[in-house]
Amino acid sequence: MNAPESPAAPTNRLAGETSPYLLQHAHNPVDWYPWCEAAFDKARREDKPIFLSVGYSTCHWCHVMAHESFEDPALARLLNRAFVCIKVDREERPDLDRLYMAYVQAVTRGGGGWPMSVWLTPELKPFFGGTYFPPEDRYGRPGFARVLESLAEAWRTSRAQLEAAGDDTVRRLQAFASAAEAAAPADADTLDRAAAAFLSAYDPRDGGFGGAPKFPRPSVFAFLLRHAARTGGQPPRDAVLHTLRKMADGGLHDHLGGGFHRYATDAAWLIPHFEKMLYDQALLACAYLEAWQLSDEPLFADVARATLDYVRRDLTGPEGQFYSAEDADSPLSDAPGLMAEGAFYTWTRREVTDALGETDGARFAAAFGLGRSDNTVEGRHVLAVSREGARDVLAQHRDTLLRVRAQRPRPHRDDKALTAWNGLMISAFARAYLLSSDPADLDAAQRATAFVRRHLADAATRRLRRSSRGGTASGDGFAEDYACLIQGLLDLYEADFDARHLAWALDLQALQDDLFWDPAGGGYFSSAEGAADVLIRIKEMHDGAEPSAGAVSALNLLRLAAVTGSESHRKRAEALFGCFGARMREQPESVPHMLGAREVSLCPFQQIVIAGQPEAADTRALLQAVRPCASFNRIVLLADGGAGQAFLARHQPALGEMHPQGGRAAAYVCQDFACRAPFTDPEALRACLRGKR
Secondary structure, eight states, X not given: OOOOXXXXXXXXXXXXXXXXXXXXXXXXXXXXXXXXXXXXXXXXXXXXXXXXXXXXXXXXXXXXXXXXXXXXXXXXXXXXXHOEEEEEETTTOHHHHHHHHXXXXXXXXXXXXXXXXXXXXXXXXXXXXXXXXXXXXXXXXXXXXXXXXXXXXXXXXXXXXHHHHHHHHHHHHHHHHHOOOOSSOOOHHHHXXXXXXHHHTBOTTTOSBSSSSBOOOHHHHHHHHHHXXXXXXXXXXXXXXXXXXXXXXXXXBXXXXXXXXXXXXXXXXXXXXXXXXXXXXXXXXXXXXXXXXXXXOHHHHHHHHHHHHHHHHHSBOTTSOXXXXXXXXXXXXXXXXXXXXXXXXXXXXXXXXXXXXXXXXXXXXXXXXXXXXXXXXXXXXXXXXXXXTHHHHHHXXXXXXXXXXXXXXXXXXXXXXXXXXXXXXXXXXXXXXXXXXXXXXHHHHHHHHHHHHHHSBOTTTOOBEEEEETTEEEEEOOHHHHHHHHHHHHHHXXXXXXXXXXXXXXXXXXXXXXXXXXXXXXXXXXXXXXXXXXSSOOBOXXXXXXXXXXXXXXXXXXXXXXXXXXXXXXXXXXXXXXXXXXXXXXXXXXXXXXXXXHHHHTSOOEEEEEESOXXXXXXXXXXXXXXXXXXXXXXXXXXXXXXXXXXXXXXXXXXXXOOOBTTBOEEEEEETTEEOOOXXXXXXXXXXXXXXX
C-alpha cells in the first residue's frame, strides 16, 4: 500500500467510490474514471483509446506500479493526454477481470496477473495488454512510458490495424465463451487418470504439487481426499495430509496470529508472499478440518482453530461481515513513511530475545529458525518450525510475541465484504461447529449470514449484490456470489437446522439458473443475462485460487437434489459435468474442484434424517454420533416435528412420516430411495456410518 496522500492532494473521480483499491488511487494525478458509461462516452467523443488498469487493494505489484507510474506527474500527463483511463477492482468486477485476463493470457502466451494493463478501443475491444510495466525499460520488460508513446502513435497512424486486432480478439473471445464442451461427463477411469496426474507432480519431501512458487490449492486436496474415499487408495490421502503438515510448519503459515499467506516463493513453503486473502482462510480451514476428521491428528485441529480465530479477530466487521484481505506490505516501525513486504510478520533474533529474555529467546530462535539463512526477507526471519517441540515452545510464548507484534504498524486491510467470499467463510465456520460444538463458530456463521441477507440481498428483486462497504452495497452479484452463498447456507443448515437457510438456498439456486445458465452450451456465465457494460459474457471454466461457480454449483445441486428429491437439480448437475467433461479428461489440473464434485456424483448420496426435538439430549446424542464420521456424500436433515419438518415434507412427503421411536429420537439412514430401520442408539448409528455391523 502506498503512503497516505496529503489532504491537500488533488483528487480524481475515484474519490467517490467505496472500493479500497479505487480509493488508493483517488489522489493520483491520473484522471481516473471508474468503469462507467461516462468514461466510455468520453472515449467515443474524443476518439481516444481506453487504458484499463485492473488490480486489488492488497496486491504488492499493484502498489509498485502505482508508486512508480501512476503517482508520476509526467506519466500521468501522457496518460491523460492520449487515453481515457479507467480503474477496476478485480474483486468487485470479476467478470471484467476474467474477460480481459483471457485476452492478456492469450497475447502473452499464458502470462497473467495483477496489475493487469489493457488498452481498448472506445467500443471496449482489447488490442494490446500486459501486466506490470516498469516506468523505464528493465527486468526484460518495456518501460511504461515507451509503451504509452508507442500505442498513442499507433492509434494515430495505424488505427485500422488496431481496430482489426480488436475485432479479431472479440471473435476469438466469443468463440471461447460460447464453445460447448463434450457432452459425456468424466467417468471413473478419467478420475483415476486425473488423480495419477496430480500425484505425478507431488513433492514427497516438502509436499505440494509442482515446484516453486507453491500455491496451496485446497480444491486439489478436496478432490484427492474424495478420490481416496471412493477408491480406497492410500497414496492420495497420504499426499494431502503430508502437504498440510508441511504447509503448517512453513512460513506460509502465520504461527503467531493464525491463518495463511497467499503463496510461497520457494518449494519448502518457507518464504511467503505475505498478503492474506479471506478465501484462502475459508478454503484452508475446511481442508484442515477435513484432515482432522480423517486422521484425528491434533495438529490439523489446532491449525484450523487458529485460522478461524484469526478471521474472527482481524477480518470480521462489527455486524459479523467478513472482510476481504490484508496486505503483504506494511509501514516499517522505524520509518513509518516507508513500506516493506512482510515487515509486520518477520523478526530478528534481537527482537525475540528482547521480548522473551536471553534463555527463552534462544530456545524460541532455535525452534523457529532464527539462525537459518533460507528463511530471510531483507535480513529478517520468517518464522518456520525448525526442530522437534517447536509447537510447545510456541504455546509458551505466543501471547508475549503477539503483544509485541501488535505494537507494529499493521498492514492495510481491505474492509469490503464480498458475497462469494462471505459464503465460503460461512461454510468454514459452520463446518467447524459440526466438529467443535463451539457456539462461537456457529455465531460467526449466523451473523455473517444475517449481514448478507440485510446488506447484500435486494429485498424487492431477491437478487444478490456483489460487495458492501461502510453500509453501501455496490454492483450486481455474479455467478460465484450465488454459488458460494448457496454452499454456505447448506452448510449452515446442517449446523443449526434452520429451514430458512434451505428455503433461501433454493430461491437463490432458481435465480442463479435464470440469470446465468447458458441454455445453448451449458454452464454458468459469470455475469447475468442482460449485463449492459460487458463486451462478452464468459464462463469461468477452471478452478484457480477460488473454485469456479460451475464446480461449486455442481455439488450444491447434488445436495439440493438430496434435500428435495428434485430430478431437475440432478439433471442440471449432470449437464455441468458434461460441460466440463473435456476439460476433466484433457486438462484435469485446471478443474480439481469439478473433479471432486464428480467424485461425489459417482457415489450414492446418503440422507440421514434425525427425528427429534432440536435441543433434546437424545437428539443431540444422535447428531454427535453422525458429525465426526467423515463423509463427502451425505446430508443431515432434522425432522423436528414442526416448521422445519413441514418444509422438508413439502419437497419429499416421506420425510413428514419420520418420527421418534418409542419416545426416543430416531435416526433414519436412507440411500437409493430406501431407508434402514431407524436407530435410537448413538453407538449403533455410529457403527453403521463407519461401515461396521
